[in-house]
Amino acid sequence: MNKKVSLKDIAAAVGVSTALVSYVLNNKKEGRINKVVAEKIRTTALAMNYRTNQIARSLKTNKTYTIGLILADISNPFSAALARIIEDAADKYNYTVIFGSSDENPEKYRKILDALVNRQADGLILSPPEHAEPQITDLLQQQIPFVLIDRYFPGVETNYIVLDNYKAAFEATQHLVNYGHKRIGMINYASSLFHLAERSRGYLAALTRNKIIFRSDYLQQVNATTIKEETEKAVHSLLYRKEPADALLFGSNVIAMHAVKYINEKKISVPKDVALVCFDETDAFDLFYAPLTCIRQPIKEMGQLAVKMLLENIDDNSVKIKQVSLDGELIIRPSTIPGA
Amino acid sequence: MNKKVSLKDIAAAVGVSTALVSYVLNNKKEGRINKVVAEKIRTTALAMNYRTNQIARSLKTNKTYTIGLILADISNPFSAALARIIEDAADKYNYTVIFGSSDENPEKYRKILDALVNRQADGLILSPPEHAEPQITDLLQQQIPFVLIDRYFPGVETNYIVLDNYKAAFEATQHLVNYGHKRIGMINYASSLFHLAERSRGYLAALTRNKIIFRSDYLQQVNATTIKEETEKAVHSLLYRKEPADALLFGSNVIAMHAVKYINEKKISVPKDVALVCFDETDAFDLFYAPLTCIRQPIKEMGQLAVKMLLENIDDNSVKIKQVSLDGELIIRPSTIPGA
DNA sequence: CATTTTTGTTTAAACGATTAAACAAATAGT
DNA sequence: ACTATTTGTTTAATCGTTTAAACAAAAATG
Numbered sequence: 001m002n003k004k005v006s007l008k009d010i011a012a013a014v015g016v017s018t019a020l021v022s023y024v025l026n027n028k029k030e031g032r033i034n035k036v037v038a039e040k041i042r043t044t045a046l047a048m049n050y051r052t053n054q055i056a057r058s059l060k061t062n063k064t065y066t067i068g069l070i071l072a073d074i075s076n077p078f079s080a081a082l083a084r085i086i087e088d089a090a091d092k093y094n095y096t097v098i099f100g101s102s103d104e105n106p107e108k109y110r111k112i113l114d115a116l117v118n119r120q121a122d123g124l125i126l127s128p129p130e131h132a133e134p135q136i137t138d139l140l141q142q143q144i145p146f147v148l149i150d151r152y153f154p155g156v157e158t159n160y161i162v163l164d165n166y167k168a169a170f171e172a173t174q175h176l177v178n179y180g181h182k183r184i185g186m187i188n189y190a191s192s193l194f195h196l197a198e199r200s201r202g203y204l205a206a207l208t209r210n211k212i213i214f215r216s217d218y219l220q221q222v223n224a225t226t227i228k229e230e231t232e233k234a235v236h237s238l239l240y241r242k243e244p245a246d247a248l249l250f251g252s253n254v255i256a257m258h259a260v261k262y263i264n265e266k267k268i269s270v271p272k273d274v275a276l277v278c279f280d281e282t283d284a285f286d287l288f289y290a291p292l293t294c295i296r297q298p299i300k301e302m303g304q305l306a307v308k309m310l311l312e313n314i315d316d317n318s319v320k321i322k323q324v325s326l327d328g329e330l331i332i333r334p335s336t337i338p339g340a
Numbered sequence: 341m342n343k344k345v346s347l348k349d350i351a352a353a354v355g356v357s358t359a360l361v362s363y364v365l366n367n368k369k370e371g372r373i374n375k376v377v378a379e380k381i382r383t384t385a386l387a388m389n390y391r392t393n394q395i396a397r398s399l400k401t402n403k404t405y406t407i408g409l410i411l412a413d414i415s416n417p418f419s420a421a422l423a424r425i426i427e428d429a430a431d432k433y434n435y436t437v438i439f440g441s442s443d444e445n446p447e448k449y450r451k452i453l454d455a456l457v458n459r460q461a462d463g464l465i466l467s468p469p470e471h472a473e474p475q476i477t478d479l480l481q482q483q484i485p486f487v488l489i490d491r492y493f494p495g496v497e498t499n500y501i502v503l504d505n506y507k508a509a510f511e512a513t514q515h516l517v518n519y520g521h522k523r524i525g526m527i528n529y530a531s532s533l534f535h536l537a538e539r540s541r542g543y544l545a546a547l548t549r550n551k552i553i554f555r556s557d558y559l560q561q562v563n564a565t566t567i568k569e570e571t572e573k574a575v576h577s578l579l580y581r582k583e584p585a586d587a588l589l590f591g592s593n594v595i596a597m598h599a600v601k602y603i604n605e606k607k608i609s610v611p612k613d614v615a616l617v618c619f620d621e622t623d624a625f626d627l628f629y630a631p632l633t634c635i636r637q638p639i640k641e642m643g644q645l646a647v648k649m650l651l652e653n654i655d656d657n658s659v660k661i662k663q664v665s666l667d668g669e670l671i672i673r674p675s676t677i678p679g680a
Numbered sequence: 681c682a683t684t685t686t687t688g689t690t691t692a693a694a695c696g697a698t699t700a701a702a703c704a705a706a707t708a709g710t
Numbered sequence: 711a712c713t714a715t716t717t718g719t720t721t722a723a724t725c726g727t728t729t730a731a732a733c734a735a736a737a738a739t740g
Contacts, residue, residue: 004482004726005726006726006727007723007726007727008396008726008727016689016690017689017690018690018726019689019690019691019692019729020688020690021727022718022727022728023728026728028728029688029730031687031690032686032687032689033687033688033689034687034688034689037688037689047695048484049487050459051454051457051476052458052726052727053458053460053724053726053727054458054459054460054727055395055398055399055404055459055460055725055727056399056695056727056728057724057726057727057728058695058725058727059395059396059397059694059695059696059725059726059727059728060397060695060698060726060727060728060729061695061727061728062695062696063379064395066459066726073424074420074423074424074427075417075420075423075424075454076420077415077417077420079420080414080415080416080417080419080420081415083352083414083415084413084415084441087414087440087441089679090442091440091451096438096452096455096456096459097405097438097439097440098437098438098439098698099427099437099438099439099647100427100436100437101424101427102430111483112436115436117391118392118393118394119394119395119406119436120393120394120395128528138389142344142389190596212555216412220582223549242427257623260627261626270700278443279737281622282624283597284626285627286621286623286624287390287600287601287604287624287625287627287628288600289629289715299376321719322583337558345694346695346696346697346715347696347697348696348697355718356719356720357721358697358698359698359699359719359720359721359722360718360719360720360722362697362698362720363698363699366698368698372717372719373717373718373719374717374718377718378720388721392697393695393696393697394697395695395696395697396695396696396697396698396725397696397697398697398725399696399697399698399724399726399727400696400697400698400699400724400725401697401698402725403727450737453725455682471690500706502710572721573735590681634704642696662711
């Protein structure tokens with residue numbers, strides 16, 4: 001019933017040992033093997049439509065040529081773009097990607113991580129959710145190569161590649177100040193994740209630097225699970241008040257998306273009534289009448305570097321820990337340029 | 341040097357055979373095993389941080405609990421959404437997803453497919469590019485379970501789940517006709533893929549049904565590789581002419597995106613100057629001043645059904661071929677409603 | 681011509697699990 | 711008390727590769 005062809009079958013067909021077949025098909029022992037026999041093995045392998053059983057090979061060689069990838073949500077454009085870059089980079093080195101979305105849920109994250117580790121992924125690229133430190137230390141202790149991407153835990157010494165979120169938020173805020181804004185609000189995630197805190201910190205630092213007094217209700221926090229409602233509420237509270245914000249900084253493209261939709265509905269004029277800046281570049285905002293000024297993350301560089309670093313760690317587990325913080329790029333668009 | 345813990349190690353630690361350890365950890369031979377020993381095995385397994393080597397297990401059981409997924413481009417919102425649904429559905433059955441993006445490139449597709457098959461994926465969910473028939477027949481012949489999604493080849497008898505593209509395009513066009521449009525243009529891919537041809541066919545049929553004479557230069561074809569330029573050119577040629585189109589139907593969200601950006605740049609008014617309809621719902625269009633009427637694909641249903649069908653095929657390879665064509669939903673928005 | 685070297689191939693163990701079958705000891709049945 | 715059954719565990723084969731080591735035959739060397 002159409003059982004799969006194995007080395008044994010080829011060996012039997014040609015009349016040699018499986019070892020020889022293996023040597024030929026893997027081009028080992030180059031000089032030693034009889035050309036005629038080698039050719040015969042190759043052609044019968046082809047004729048029988050032989051395909052290496054990668055599982056068996058992996059068991060023996062202890063190498064799967066597989067990278068495990070965990071992102072927050074593959075259907076988010078930021079994650080999707082990253083996944084794509086990583087896929088392409090991995091492919092260059094003949095690695096394949098197994099992936100999962102954590103949904104920022106530690107439990108789910110743990111489950112996916114287990115699956116990837118059990119499948120003997122050679123290494124992992126991870127964007128961990130909150131409270132994932134235990135799993136991270138676990139990986140360290142088990143000496144499983146991995147690189148964190150987009151986020152990291154300051155308390156744990158690991159490889160990572162992240163945006164310099166502090167600097168990016170600072171620059172974005174400074175940009176708003178430069179254009180005369182004084183009542184700058186920010187909507188960020190309510191989260192213990194360091195990289196998000198850095199965004200708030202950059203925002204606050206820029207205010208301070210410019211001697212703008214920070215009012216705590218100008219920094220609104222929203223929960224990822226009820227993001228739409230909370231974002232709308234936050235926008236509302238920032239704009240419909242005695243001294244409404246004249247500019248808003250959004251902590252992510254998702255927050256920005258909900259906010260802009262709401263602002264659009266309410267016919268609030270951008271940038272006349274309020275200027276907008278957001279993290280993460282997204283196509284979607286190009287269609288808005290005032291395309292959004294945003295912080296573009298160097299996704300391509302991040303993804304490619306992550307793969308490169310990971311493979312270095314896989315090939316040599318004594319390689320030093322690398323921690324990379326990349327600069328974002330502030331893309332200035334009409335949402336912050338009056339009369340554009 | 342921190343070698344991984346195997347059944348053998350646990351067996352040695354407890355002082356029993358590996359077989360027993362395996363039985364306990366897999367809850368086989370339930371009644372037979374000494375409770376005390378079982379408990380001891382379990383606790384040492386935990387203490388030693390044992391994790392099943394899924395590779396070894398797969399080799400023996402001939403089951404990887406892995407689904408291979410090939411889509412056109414994971415960074416496209418449509419693909420990303422589908423991937424996410426599939427991931428979640430697979431997870432429910434304890435399957436993990438390995439994926440790759442074909443970029444509509446047959447060569448790349450072949451390479452990814454090989455990787456997935458060699459890794460002994462239990463089954464595949466595929467969105468094949470042009471000229472992929474040979475690989476499809478190969479899979480059939482090798483009796484590797486798979487389900488095509490989004491597209492299929494009419495000449496090859498396979499499982500598939502697709503949108504009823506003909507009907508969807510027909511309805512979209514009819515909708516435009518109902519709103520008084522007579523010069524309806526379409527921009528579709530230049531491709532031999534059947535599902536795309538169906539979109540054109542539906543468009544033409546609707547014209548015919550409404551006794552609108554079709555002018556061949558009203559149906560423009562663009563190549564995926566140079567999509568931006570060609571789409572802009574197509575829009576231009578449809579709108580800047582003696583009898584410009586008063587409505588446009590776009591064959592995909594990607595085409596629509598480029599077209600709308602161009603239309604926006606040129607300050608062409610929607611829907612006053614031209615009404616717009618597109619395939620695939622996309623967040624992005626919500627921010628456009630005239631959100632786009634679109635054909636929403638039942639992505640969730642497609643993805644979940646694909647996984648369900650695939651698992652049925654994996655569990656029982658004698659199950660009959662299923663071919664599912666789902667209805668799209670025309671979401672009517674301001675881009676086709678005058679004065680909205 | 682005896683010996684060493686080279687060439688070409690096979691043997692056999694291993695990777696880490698699963699599992700049918702065998703086995704030994706304890707318990708039950710008559 | 712002897713057999714039959716149940717309980718608890720081990721033995722050993724196997725999945726499909728890889729690869730060091732062994733081996734045999736042919737060619738080269740002195």
